[in-house]
Amino acid sequence: SALSALAFGLMPALRAGRVDPRDALSEQSRGATGGRPQMRLRHGLVASQVALAFVLLVGAGLLAASVQRIRDTNLGIPVGGAFVFDLNLPSARYDSTARARMYATFAKRMEGVPGVVAVGGVSKLPATGPYHQWGTVALTGTLAGMRESQIVTENRVVSGDYFAAAGIPLIAGRRFDERDDAAAPNRVFGSENLARRLLSGEAALGQRLRAGGWTSEIIGVVGMISSALIFD
Numbered sequence: 001s002a003l004s005a006l007a008f009g010l011m012p013a014l015r016a017g018r019v020d021p022r023d024a025l026s027e028q029s030r031g032a033t034g035g036r037p038q039m040r041l042r043h044g045l046v047a048s049q050v051a052l053a054f055v056l057l058v059g060a061g062l063l064a065a066s067v068q069r070i071r072d073t074n075l076g077i078p079v080g081g082a083f084v085f086d087l088n089l090p091s092a093r094y095d096s097t098a099r100a101r102m103y104a105t106f107a108k109r110m111e112g113v114p115g116v117v118a119v120g121g122v123s124k125l126p127a128t129g130p131y132h133q134w135g136t137v138a139l140t141g142t143l144a145g146m147r148e149s150q151i152v153t154e155n156r157v158v159s160g161d162y163f164a165a166a167g168i169p170l171i172a173g174r175r176f177d178e179r180d181d182a183a184a185p186n187r188v189f190g191s192e193n194l195a196r197r198l199l200s201g202e203a204a205l206g207q208r209l210r211a212g213g214w215t216s217e218i219i220g221v222v223g224m225i226s227s228a229l230i231f232d
Helices: 003-015 019-027 036-072 095-110 160-166 194-201
Strands: 121-124 131-136 153-160 170-173 187-191 210-211 216-224 230-231
Touching: 095 121, 095 153, 095 216, 121 160, 153 160, 153 194, 160 210, 194 216
Parallel strands: 153 230, 187 216
Antiparallel strands: 121 153, 131 153, 131 210, 170 216, 187 230, 210 216
């Protein structure tokens, strides 16, 4: 703003400094407000200002409409009432076993904090950008191995009571529990959208699929957050 004021104020000041006061007074005495070049310049500046102001007004209106559409978009999760933070353990000090034990201990301590309803972890929060996009194909059902079942899914790894903590409704099946440890077969949750597209509306529970080279069984269906698979 300061540079704009300096730039647009300096030119008239320099121009006025080169004008003889007697000539200016004589021009005013004849009722003249400036020559034709000056008038054309003024008209051009006014037209340019009006045009730029109109462009800015249209842009502001489109921005406001876009923000409102984003606010009205159903993300599939509540956007309030949750405390979110990152927890990163250095691999040089924590192997996979120690990392899992640390996460479980931390979750237990968080559950004991007054006011905390549920605690869970996720590799990347929903609606925060792409993450682990894998080609996914159905291995069972009417579309097993067919091209119609080959889709790209967003994949997340969760722990604890993530669904309750994130406010994601469980539509069918059960939640992850102690049966789904590292020794158990791969088990996943899928969104309603994934079940509809990958399984053509069939019952999703017990169906098998391959995603990113991993073969897994669907043990639950959650609300519409994305075409995501969720691994324990």
